Amino acid sequence: MINTLSRIIRTGILTETYPSPADASPELEGLQKDLRKILGRALCIRHVDAGSCNGCELEIQALNNPYYNLEGIGIKFVASPRHADLLLVTGPVSVNMEEPLKRTLDAVPDPKIVIAVGDCGACGGVFGNNYASRGCVANVIPVHRTITGCPPSPMAILGAIRSAVIGE
Numbered sequence: 001m002i003n004t005l006s007r008i009i010r011t012g013i014l015t016e017t018y019p020s021p022a023d024a025s026p027e028l029e030g031l032q033k034d035l036r037k038i039l040g041r042a043l044c045i046r047h048v049d050a051g052s053c054n055g056c057e058l059e060i061q062a063l064n065n066p067y068y069n070l071e072g073i074g075i076k077f078v079a080s081p082r083h084a085d086l087l088l089v090t091g092p093v094s095v096n097m098e099e100p101l102k103r104t105l106d107a108v109p110d111p112k113i114v115i116a117v118g119d120c121g122a123c124g125g126v127f128g129n130n131y132a133s134r135g136c137v138a139n140v141i142p143v144h145r146t147i148t149g150c151p152p153s154p155m156a157i158l159g160a161i162r163s164a165v166i167g168e
Helices: 003-009 026-039 057-060 095-107 119-124 156-165
Strands: 043-048 076-079 086-090 113-117 146-147
Touching: 003 043, 026 043, 043 057, 043 095, 043 156, 057 086, 057 119, 086 119, 086 156, 113 119, 113 156, 119 146, 146 156
Parallel strands: 043 076, 043 086, 086 113, 113 146
Antiparallel strands: none
């Protein structure tokens, strides 16, 4: 016990300091203000993994951390497609996910927006069309925006959500 305590005292604090609000990216702040002004209410997103490698899911999950502060600007992920305004689809659509993806889109109330995330969602990626994959999301359901990148950055995802909502 004494060895552990003496090692802690010798080493000191190794954690980084908490970033101040002044350290936030001006690009991120502008994007947040735009979304807050446009929406005026919460934007509800339903995420569907149609067969991805989970790289895009990690970046989407990063949007929920305090740096991007999605909840603070009125964007939240919902479990039911009946409560969603926007459908965020990742990965190439596998044969087994084709029908559930169509049903999920049918359950989203109008007006609905669909965004295909990542190279796999945009063009099929390395998987393409084969016996187990239908390829890109647009081969199965209509898509309003695509985000390229393997995986795309959280800022790219947030920017695509903004452009889809305002209709750019």
